[in-house]
Amino acid sequence: MASRTYALYIMSERDKRLFDLRAGEGDQVYRGVRRDAFGRRAAEAVDATRGVVLSARTPKGLRIFCAYYSAACGGHTQSVTDYMGGGDAPEPLAHGVACDFCRIAKGEAYRWKPRSIAKVELLGRLKDRDEAFADWTEIATVAVTGTTEFGRIGQVTLTGADDAKVVMGPETFRLAVGSRVMRSTDCTLTDLGDTLEFTNGKGFGHGVGMCQWGAEGQARAGRQASVILHHYYPGAQIVRAY
Ligand SMILES: [Zn+2]
Structure with missing residues (x-):
């Protein structure tokens, strides 16, 4: 139905x-x-x-x-x-x-293991999807700037060179990272400098x-x-x- x-x-x-x-x-x-x-x-x-x-x-x-x-x-x-x-x-x-009830899920659907992506790779993926990144040469920082009522990532802000800044919705950002890397928006995002790390992942989709x-x-x-x-x-x- x-x-x-x-x-x-x-x-x-x-x-x-x-x-x-x-x-x-x-x-x-x-x-x-x-x-x-x-x-x-x-x-x-x-x-x-x-x-x-x-x-x-x-x-x-x-x-x-x-x-x-x-x-x-x-x-x-x-x-x-x-x-x-x-x-x-x-x-x-x-x-x-x-x-x-989804705790019966197989694989990593209920809880997922930490994953990461290099900022260089992410920038390439963002350029493919969003014209706002066309002139970007690097991703300097990525920060969670909003959280939803139930604790999911609600907004992500990326900064590049020369004070360039793009604010993204959580799902747009997740799909740019890749749905197999950032398997849900219910996770902790940490900026490690050259890479982003996703930990405490819950759910899939x-x-x-x-x-x-x-x-x-x-x-x-x-x-x-x-x-x-x-x-x-x-x-x-x-x-x-x-
Ligand atoms: Zn569920």
């Missing part, structure tokens, strides 16, 4: 483009239908909930919203406003929720909306799908759209 709602929402936002969704991490990491037992169970769930979506109350009535989800929140999801660096949020995404490992943890504990969805999207209403 969450992925259907997300897909329908994104498709409605992109009605002027020649494609609906990206197959990769930009949208939903869709790799096709699996033909094993897991794939069959997933297909059954899709069929059983056909046309059922999540919606939020708005002044115009119930509307689907961008039902974000990510791999693991690491303890607390974050509001879409913190993720976007401002703006309005539909009620189900307005505040984060506590979740420790942006942490907005449903925590996928947490949802599995709750399902294994016997909770129904609707209960799990209401946990991560408080105030959402489950309705049949077609």
Whole structure:
């Protein structure tokens, strides 16, 4: 229901483009239908909930919203406003929720080991993405200049030569560093001079909306799908759209 709602929402936002969704991490990491037992169970769930979506109350009535989800929140999801660096949020995404159910996650999804990136490498990646860095010859300092309500990095300020300065939102910065290095914004960033170090890492992904490992943890504990969805999207209403 969450992925259907997300897909329908994104498709409605992109009605002027020649494609609906990206197959990769930009949208939903869709790799096709699996033909094993897991794939069959997933297909059954899709069929059983056909046309059922999540919606939020708005002044115009119930509307689907961008039902974000990510791999693991690491303890607390974050509001879409913190993720976007401002703006309005539909009620189900307005505040984060506590979740420790994702501690069952495999690999480093719940807690991640320290990682680092050389400033020289980061500058190259920033130049590829953002014209603001076109004339930069070095990154002098990187500092966390804002923290979100639940302790994630909320803003990062980079300085270069000649007092050049760029302030970045946390997710833009994270993706520039690389989502496999800075696996979430719930970590400690330390400027070591030539390199940046990321420690105390919690969670994997942006942490907005449903925590996928947490949802599995709750399902294994016997909770129904609707209960799990209401946990991560408080105030959402489950309705049949077609
Ligand atoms: Zn979680």
